[in-house]
Amino acid sequence: MTEFPQLSLHVPEPAVRPGGMPDFSNVDIAKAGSVPRPAVDAASEDIRDLAYSIIRVLNREGEAVGPWAGLLSDEELLTGLRHMMKLRAFDARMLMAQRQGKTSFYMQHLGEEAVSCAFRKALKKGDMNFPTYRQAGLLIADDYPMVEMMNQIFSNEKDPLRGRQLPIMYSSKEHGFFTISGNLATQYVQAVGWAMASAIKNDTKIAAAWIGDGSTAESDFHSALVFASTYKAPVILNIVNNQWAISTFQGIARGGSGTFAARGLGFGIPALRVDGNDYLAVYAVSLWATERARRNLGPTLIEYVTYRVGGHSSSDDPSAYRPKTESEAWPLGDPVLRLKKHLIVRGVWSEERHVQAEAEILDEVIQAQKEAETHGTLHAGGKPSVRDIFEGVYAEMPPHIRRQRQKAGY
Amino acid sequence: MARMTMIEAVRSAMDVSMERDDDVVVFGEDVGYFGGVFRCTQGLQAKYGKTRCFDAPISESGIVGTAIGMAAYGLKPCVEIQFADYMYPAYDQITQEAARIRYRSNGDFTCPIVLRMPTGGGIFGGQTHSQSPEALFTHVCGLKVVVPSNPYDAKGLLIASIEDPDPVMFLEPKRLYNGPFDGHHDRPVTPWSKHELGEVPEGHYSIPIGKAEIRRQGSAVTVIAYGTMVHVALAAVEEMGIDAEVIDLRSLLPLDLDTIVQSVTKTGRCVVVHEATLTSGYGAELTALVQEHCFYHLEAPVVRVTGWDTPYPHAQEWDYFPGPGRVGRALAEVMEA
Numbered sequence: 001m002t003e004f005p006q007l008s009l010h011v012p013e014p015a016v017r018p019g020g021m022p023d024f025s026n027v028d029i030a031k032a033g034s035v036p037r038p039a040v041d042a043a044s045e046d047i048r049d050l051a052y053s054i055i056r057v058l059n060r061e062g063e064a065v066g067p068w069a070g071l072l073s074d075e076e077l078l079t080g081l082r083h084m085m086k087l088r089a090f091d092a093r094m095l096m097a098q099r100q101g102k103t104s105f106y107m108q109h110l111g112e113e114a115v116s117c118a119f120r121k122a123l124k125k126g127d128m129n130f131p132t133y134r135q136a137g138l139l140i141a142d143d144y145p146m147v148e149m150m151n152q153i154f155s156n157e158k159d160p161l162r163g164r165q166l167p168i169m170y171s172s173k174e175h176g177f178f179t180i181s182g183n184l185a186t187q188y189v190q191a192v193g194w195a196m197a198s199a200i201k202n203d204t205k206i207a208a209a210w211i212g213d214g215s216t217a218e219s220d221f222h223s224a225l226v227f228a229s230t231y232k233a234p235v236i237l238n239i240v241n242n243q244w245a246i247s248t249f250q251g252i253a254r255g256g257s258g259t260f261a262a263r264g265l266g267f268g269i270p271a272l273r274v275d276g277n278d279y280l281a282v283y284a285v286s287l288w289a290t291e292r293a294r295r296n297l298g299p300t301l302i303e304y305v306t307y308r309v310g311g312h313s314s315s316d317d318p319s320a321y322r323p324k325t326e327s328e329a330w331p332l333g334d335p336v337l338r339l340k341k342h343l344i345v346r347g348v349w350s351e352e353r354h355v356q357a358e359a360e361i362l363d364e365v366i367q368a369q370k371e372a373e374t375h376g377t378l379h380a381g382g383k384p385s386v387r388d389i390f391e392g393v394y395a396e397m398p399p400h401i402r403r404q405r406q407k408a409g410y
Numbered sequence: 411m412a413r414m415t416m417i418e419a420v421r422s423a424m425d426v427s428m429e430r431d432d433d434v435v436v437f438g439e440d441v442g443y444f445g446g447v448f449r450c451t452q453g454l455q456a457k458y459g460k461t462r463c464f465d466a467p468i469s470e471s472g473i474v475g476t477a478i479g480m481a482a483y484g485l486k487p488c489v490e491i492q493f494a495d496y497m498y499p500a501y502d503q504i505t506q507e508a509a510r511i512r513y514r515s516n517g518d519f520t521c522p523i524v525l526r527m528p529t530g531g532g533i534f535g536g537q538t539h540s541q542s543p544e545a546l547f548t549h550v551c552g553l554k555v556v557v558p559s560n561p562y563d564a565k566g567l568l569i570a571s572i573e574d575p576d577p578v579m580f581l582e583p584k585r586l587y588n589g590p591f592d593g594h595h596d597r598p599v600t601p602w603s604k605h606e607l608g609e610v611p612e613g614h615y616s617i618p619i620g621k622a623e624i625r626r627q628g629s630a631v632t633v634i635a636y637g638t639m640v641h642v643a644l645a646a647v648e649e650m651g652i653d654a655e656v657i658d659l660r661s662l663l664p665l666d667l668d669t670i671v672q673s674v675t676k677t678g679r680c681v682v683v684h685e686a687t688l689t690s691g692y693g694a695e696l697t698a699l700v701q702e703h704c705f706y707h708l709e710a711p712v713v714r715v716t717g718w719d720t721p722y723p724h725a726q727e728w729d730y731f732p733g734p735g736r737v738g739r740a741l742a743e744v745m746e747a
């Protein structure tokens with residue numbers, strides 16, 4: 001007989017399942033403006049609190065408050081709003097195109113637009129992102145042509161990736177957007193390597209790594225933190241916590257750790273947690289982190305607290321694992337509506353102008369889609385060639401692949 | 411008997427096994443409450459509780475590593491890798507650990523785990539939802555490798571895999587989940603309910619690992635295939651009007667060499683078919699074995715029909731997939747030689 005009780009396995013569960021009332025009372029949300037803004041050379045141990053709070057700028061009234069406010073002009077904010085609206089309209093059209101069979105697959109950003117759109121603003125030409133599939137805002141906010149994105153989505157004759165990649169797995173060195181892998185977390189550590197290279201070569205460029213809450217469980221995430229910490233690599237380690245990893249709630253990857261941001265602390269990496277639905281807060285925090293990296297002060301880890309409003313992908317129906325109305329209960333609101341409200345409060349925007357902008361943007365997206373469709377869609381019109389299967393495996397095609405290409409008749 | 415899809419058959423195998431043996435546990439990404447992205451574990455958590463069927467963090471090395479630890483304790487974990495394309499983070503645990511624990515401890519510890527993973531293409535999944543990595547397992551000593559081609563076999567083989575004392579890589583051709591796919595992607599899919607092998611006993615039964623099945627008797631040429639390619643081969647044979655013998659390997663390792671040798675000795679010709687890439691694929695092993703054991707009976711060189719030696723493309727899926735046309739041309743080539 002032992003003096004100890006029988007053991008039992010702990011398996012975390014989300015607060016609510018389908019049929020229940022959405023409940024985010026466990027999400028502790030700091031008041032806008034309440035979190036201090038430390039100097040960029042602050043030591044990780046002196047700013048531990050920032051890994052447990054939430055940096056917010058926009059309050060409920062739509063005002064920008066506190067030490068992280070005041071960084072963006074009216075003009076910049078209006079452009080930011082347009083970027084987010086464009087990404088949202090783009091997503092809606094492409095999801096529809098997927099339903100119409102014009103492509104095989106799609107993944108949208110609904111509710112998370114602020115993260116990639118505002119972050120892009122803190123980067124300079126030459127910096128490099130290692131994105132996941134949910135950061136197309138990095139391209140949109142860098143004015144990458146929508147037609148190109150659609151050509152890739154449609155796998156048509158103008159697809160820059162020649163039909164080889166799944167839809168939305170873009171690549172653009174020119175726009176600081178590393179080729180997306182389908183395998184999670186692999187690129188997080190590559191971003192650290194890219195940043196180390198920039199330091200080795202005494203360059204001025206920095207890198208940004210991207211990962212979702214669920215994927216932080218992969219070993220590559222932890223390897224990235226070790227390398228970034230050891231070599232003080234000029235890299236921003238971004239974690240987009242949208243609460244869900246397909247059907248799995250964030251508690252499964254987070255485990256007993258208070259927050260995802262707190263993962264950085266054990267590595268001595270300064271870690272900030274930010275309201276991911278607040279364009280101003282995301283930008284302010286991104287700028288802080290990029291400044292650290294540019295001044296050779298090393299890596300910063302940022303957790304963006306947001307919510308995946310849509311399904312994981314076009315193949316997913318979230319009502320099977322979370323309440324249908326959960327997104328409406330999400331306490332951090334909608335990033336587009338919050339910035340819109342702020343601009344109205346600032347007196348530089350109005351409901352009418354918003355409606356008009358929506359129409360203009362939709363028109364722009366539709367025009368781009370029309371053009372892309374003249375080059376074909378997945379099952380109709382112009383296609384990449386069968387030759388494209390065989391090219392690009394190596395710089396120079398080895399004889400065995402050449403033989404196979406000939407066998408295929410090309 | 412019940413009519414089952416391959417998904418239902420796989421689920422039923424786990425259900426029956428969990429019912430009979432408390433030591434069987436099931437976990438993986440999205441496997442618990444939701445029941446898996448292909449719904450193979452649907453209902454198991456509700457029935458057996460969340461300590462026997464649960465969601466895992468997205469860490470394949472963690473999933474396989476903990477499964478090995480549970481097996482060392484005495485459990486029989488049957489874990490899901492969401493797509494075979496995502497097993498690579500676990501490859502270290504599979505090859506250096508699971509495969510060798512019995513050998514290096516001289517049986518002091520063993521590793522009775524099953525890794526289920528959807529494999530193969532045909533769903534426009536691009537390069538990370540279409541791979542067929544079976545040869546990366548058959549090359550590792552200490553692993554068993556099973557690839558069913560229909561619901562009846564899937565259930566019987568999965569039960570046998572769960573009951574097996576050694577680690578089993580259980581590759582489920584995802585294109586076969588809902589019906590026997592013969593490679594004619596432009597034709598409507600036949601559901602398993604219209605196929606005799608969609609008839610599956612509801613209770614416990616097992617199919618021995620290491621026994622092939624002859625799907626079509628014939629005397630002109632032997633076609634060796636497994637998984638999706640069994641159906642493609644059968645279609646090609648019918649379309650060419652060739653009296654071929656079609657062998658469904660079902661298990662790649664251990665391999666039913668006797669069935670192969672008997673057949674090729676009889677027909678004198680052989681075509682090997684798989685969806686995986688050609689170079690160093692499992693077809694190379696099969697071709698070598700046929701050559702070693704049947705050389706004096708062969709009337710033509712053995713021909714392989716496989717995926718091209720490139721990553722699996724997205725848009726050009728049907729130019730990549732070795733469909734009935736390509737298998738048919740190989741049959742003709744072997745018959746003319």
Ligand SMILES: Cc1ncc(C[n+]2csc(CCOP(=O)(O)OP(=O)(O)O)c2C)c(N)n1
Binds near residue numbers: 183211245492
């Ligand atoms: C190595 C690997 N394992 C599993 C998957 C399958 N998968 C694709 S996305 C996903 C969920 C990722 O969730 P998260 O990291 O939170 O990102 P989000 O989709 O929420 O943006 C899973 C399990 C994969 N692509 N790669």
Ligand SMILES: [Mg+2]
Binds near residue numbers: 214243
């Ligand atoms: Mg997520």
